[in-house]
Amino acid sequence: MYNLTTSIQYQDAEATNEFQNDIKKILTPEAMAFLKKLHVKFNTERIRCLKQRQIRQKEIDNGKMPDFLPETKSIRHDKWTISPIPDDLKDRRVEITGPASDRKMVINALNSGAYVFMADLEDATSPTWQNIIQSQINLIDAVNRNLTYTNENGKHYTLNEKIATLLVRPRGWHLEEKHVLVNGEKMSASLFDFGLYLFHNAAQLLKNNSGPYFYLPKIESREEARLWNDVFIFSEQELGLQQGTIKATVLIETILAAFEADEILYELREHSAGLNCGRWDYIFSYLKKFRNHQDFILPDRSLVTMTVPFMKAYTQYVVETCHKRKAHAIGGMAAQIPIKNNPKANEEALNKVKADKTREVINGHDGSWVAHPGLVPIVLDVFNEHMPEANQIDRQIEHKTITAKDLLAIPEGPITEEGLRMNISVAIQYIEAWLGGKGAVPIYNLMEDAATAEISRAQVWQWIRHPQGFLEDGRKITRNLVEQMITVELVDLKNSFGEEQFNNGNYESAARLFSQLVFNDEFEEFLTLPGYERID
Ligand SMILES: CC(=O)SCCNC(=O)CCNC(=O)[C@H](O)C(C)(C)COP(=O)(O)OP(=O)(O)OC[C@H]1O[C@@H](n2cnc3c(N)ncnc32)[C@H](O)[C@@H]1OP(=O)(O)O
Numbered sequence: 001m002y003n004l005t006t007s008i009q010y011q012d013a014e015a016t017n018e019f020q021n022d023i024k025k026i027l028t029p030e031a032m033a034f035l036k037k038l039h040v041k042f043n044t045e046r047i048r049c050l051k052q053r054q055i056r057q058k059e060i061d062n063g064k065m066p067d068f069l070p071e072t073k074s075i076r077h078d079k080w081t082i083s084p085i086p087d088d089l090k091d092r093r094v095e096i097t098g099p100a101s102d103r104k105m106v107i108n109a110l111n112s113g114a115y116v117f118m119a120d121l122e123d124a125t126s127p128t129w130q131n132i133i134q135s136q137i138n139l140i141d142a143v144n145r146n147l148t149y150t151n152e153n154g155k156h157y158t159l160n161e162k163i164a165t166l167l168v169r170p171r172g173w174h175l176e177e178k179h180v181l182v183n184g185e186k187m188s189a190s191l192f193d194f195g196l197y198l199f200h201n202a203a204q205l206l207k208n209n210s211g212p213y214f215y216l217p218k219i220e221s222r223e224e225a226r227l228w229n230d231v232f233i234f235s236e237q238e239l240g241l242q243q244g245t246i247k248a249t250v251l252i253e254t255i256l257a258a259f260e261a262d263e264i265l266y267e268l269r270e271h272s273a274g275l276n277c278g279r280w281d282y283i284f285s286y287l288k289k290f291r292n293h294q295d296f297i298l299p300d301r302s303l304v305t306m307t308v309p310f311m312k313a314y315t316q317y318v319v320e321t322c323h324k325r326k327a328h329a330i331g332g333m334a335a336q337i338p339i340k341n342n343p344k345a346n347e348e349a350l351n352k353v354k355a356d357k358t359r360e361v362i363n364g365h366d367g368s369w370v371a372h373p374g375l376v377p378i379v380l381d382v383f384n385e386h387m388p389e390a391n392q393i394d395r396q397i398e399h400k401t402i403t404a405k406d407l408l409a410i411p412e413g414p415i416t417e418e419g420l421r422m423n424i425s426v427a428i429q430y431i432e433a434w435l436g437g438k439g440a441v442p443i444y445n446l447m448e449d450a451a452t453a454e455i456s457r458a459q460v461w462q463w464i465r466h467p468q469g470f471l472e473d474g475r476k477i478t479r480n481l482v483e484q485m486i487t488v489e490l491v492d493l494k495n496s497f498g499e500e501q502f503n504n505g506n507y508e509s510a511a512r513l514f515s516q517l518v519f520n521d522e523f524e525e526f527l528t529l530p531g532y533e534r535i536d
């Protein structure tokens with residue numbers, strides 16, 4: 001535990017010598033002093049914003065549905081644009097993402113041919129202390145161009161001459177870093193991740209003709225965006241950086257943020273590098289926010305695609321809003337990844353990615369995400385074909401005006417036994433991996449991370465309680481049925497992975513956490529909150 005008020009301890013009884021050296025390299029007295037200032041100055045407002053989320057949830061529960069805000073009408077209707085975008089963020093046609101903690105993956109991502117690499121400390125990272133510190137080490141080495149890795153077979157990895165532009169996604173406002181206390185309270189994880197990356201790398205990034213660039217997750221309102229903007233201004237002053245040096249792309253990945261997309265861009269206009277459509281968290285947010293409404297229910301996860309009306313409306317609104325403000329509108333993550341040893345299934349997966357990205361570029365997106373280096377050339381081809389310039393910010397796309405009704409439209413479709421079993425299986429397997437320190441994993445040939453697993457567990461929670469939570473064969477989804485399925489799932493997992501792997505893993509504790517998440521009437525805001533109590 002590192003207490004920023006009294007003494008700064010560098011000893012950690014649990015840590016190996018190597019890890020202690022890493023901690024020393026990252027948590028220097030100067031860096032700690034900067035972190036402390038950030039937390040002291042901004043934590044009260046962070047807590048207020050989180051309380052505001054609860055208030056808003058109660059209003060929604062009581063029937064006050066989201067709408068465009070009358071008090072910010074002038075922001076939506078006035079003419080303004082964001083500040084000019086730096087050169088290395090003008091062309092973002094393919095962006096790869098991956099956990100910042102995995103050294104080999106960081107090298108592979110930077111070398112992948114993608115234009116941007118989003119190094120993720122959020123949904124793709126299980127925030128063990130080791131992973132968080134390792135992420136900062138990897139990022140410093142990447143920025144200083146001395147990131148190397150040698151695998152168990154002696155294969156050596158180094159960075160290419162030309163690498164992707166680096167953006168870092170710190171953890172969201174709801175998370176805390178339990179290993180660091182400021183005045184006795186756990187430090188905001190967002191400020192910890194952001195502060196350390198900025199402190200250690202801003203000067204070198206500028207020397208590299210780049211800059212400190214971020215992706216901001218899970219924002220729910222313009223006030224949360226304003227808080228980030230205030231953090232940026234303060235940090236720039238503290239570190240002697242020119243105002244506007246920090247740039248950030250906000251993920252529009254909550255239903256409430258969609259209604260304030262223009263306002264969020266406005267708050268960050270001096271620091272903005274556009275918006276991104278974080279589709280998986282968006283679906284989760286839609287489920288979460290309207291969970292207590294009898295008329296809102298989603299069908300099988302596999303049926304909530306980008307072409308269902310509420311998803312289509314949201315992406316169109318984000319593109320339109322961004323382009324009006326001369327900002328990039330980046331697309332989201334197709335869950336498919338290359339499939340080994342099955343050429344037919346692989347071709348089908350790649351075709352799905354191609355179709356998804358083609359839809360996005362035609363819709364007006366200025367770039368999009370991939371989860372795997374094998375997908376970079378496919379997405380590159382799609383964008384090269386349909387987007388000859390660096391971006392299509394100046395292209396006006398004729399969409400019908402998006403209304404609140406469009407953003408809230410409820411999709412139709414069945415809930416199947418397969419869909420229910422799949423949610424249970426995916427969520428347990430994902431939580432198992434997360435408890436073991438892995439935040440992104442392939443499950444049934446799809447990329448799964450915290451956002452996708454959140455959908456799976458939230459659906460099961462909702463289907464048990466919802467009056468229309470029936471399987472298409474007429475059976476009501478009950479606690480009893482789900483309990484039986486969890487038991488069967490654990491047996492299936494043991495049979496497929498073998499006794500040894502099963503016993504060495506965290507399957508039983510993952511099933512316990514999953515049961516807590518779906519059987520407790522109190523809906524957990526994020527699975528990573530109770531999860532964090534179970535990891536080091
Ligand atoms: C909803 C959201 O929030 S999306 C954003 C957050 N999610 C992510 O970032 C997920 C990113 N993707 C991944 O983590 C991985 O692709 C996974 C876990 C899904 C699959 O990983 P693996 O099982 O290792 O894939 P696979 O075995 O095919 O890897 C082949 C090679 O590609 C590399 N690779 C795979 N994915 C990535 C990636 N995202 N970035 C860099 N390299 C990668 C592997 O390191 C491996 O390299 P090697 O050949 O040098 O050993």
Ligand SMILES: O=CC(=O)O
Pocket residue numbers: 123251253277278279280281282332333451
């Ligand atoms: O963060 C991205 C998402 O799709 O969720």
